[in-house]
Amino acid sequence: MTAAGPLPISTLIVNYNAGPLLREAVASVLDAVSEVIVVDNGSTDGSLALLHDLAAPEAAAGQPRLQVIEVGRNLGFAAACNLGARHAHQPFLLFLNPDARPAAGALARLLQVLRAHPRAGMVGGLLQNPDGSEQGGGRRRIPTPGRALARALGVTRLSRRLPDFHLHRQPLPAGPEAVEAISGACMLVRREAMAQVGPWDEGYFLHCEDLDWCLRFHRSGWDILFVPDAPVMHRQGACSRRRPYFVEWHKHRGMLRFYRKFFREDYPGPLMVLVGLGVWLRFGVVTVRQVLRDLSGGRARG
Secondary structure, three states, X not given: OEOOEOEEEEEEEEEOOOOHHHHHHHHHHOOOEEEEEEEEOOOOOOOHHHHOOOOOOEOOOOOEOEEEEEOOOOOOHHHHHHHHHXXXXXXXXXXXXXXXXXXXXXXXXXXXXXXHOOOEEEEEEEEXXXXXXXXXXXXXXXXXXXXXXXXXXXXXXXXXOOOOOEOOOOOOOOOOEEOOEOOOOEEEEEHHHHHHHOOOOOOXXXXXXXXXXXXXXXXXXXXXXXXXXXXXXXXXXXXXXXXHHHHHHHHHHHHHHHHHHHHOOOXXXXXXXXXXXXXXXXXXXXXXXXXXXXXXXXXXXO
């Protein structure tokens, strides 16, 4: 909490069997923001029970600052985010993964930057791995079909003039910098911008919905800023390791939806066919690797 009281932010956390990570995420922001809304997509691991002992302060209207919405089934990430947003009351919305932890002062810094740039629709912080290194995805370019093909052919590894989608190997900027996309693991969004752009696309079940939203923000005239001095530790993949095949399936389905939705009319049909084949080829490779890891792990345990 700042000296002036809690920040005018509604934090929205989508939970699906996140275990102790959920409690850690809620505890990391509960005292700093005006309200925390947990949307539970039918968890069965008892993670919601871990929230019961959190001493949630009351909001100005006398209502508990922590609200839990139990859906009873898995709506998917985008639909759960939209549901939480409909219950939020603050002018700024923080979409936070249960495996993400903003550092002390990070949310205040993100809000400061968002307020200082009226044309900024959303801001994101410096995503870090647990070892402190910068994580890919926190600042990135939109993976257009042309860029996807260049990456698949290895062109981005041959020329520094063609940076990869993820920009984490580039030097950190001295201050807030406009980027094409940030990560849905930690997005602070201006409610006014969301009202103009529209909600998350619920046609995505898991993955790529954040890229979709970022592109729509840009096309609606809103800037997206990366804030290097607002660190957020992110245990990437910690909530999905128990369902690797399920996650990969929806990730690749999301990629195809993204390409078809935004680029079908702008790129030649043969290129789009190649991109589609590339997506499913990648899915096959990732799946085979996962099967081999599972088999190897099973033999090791035996």
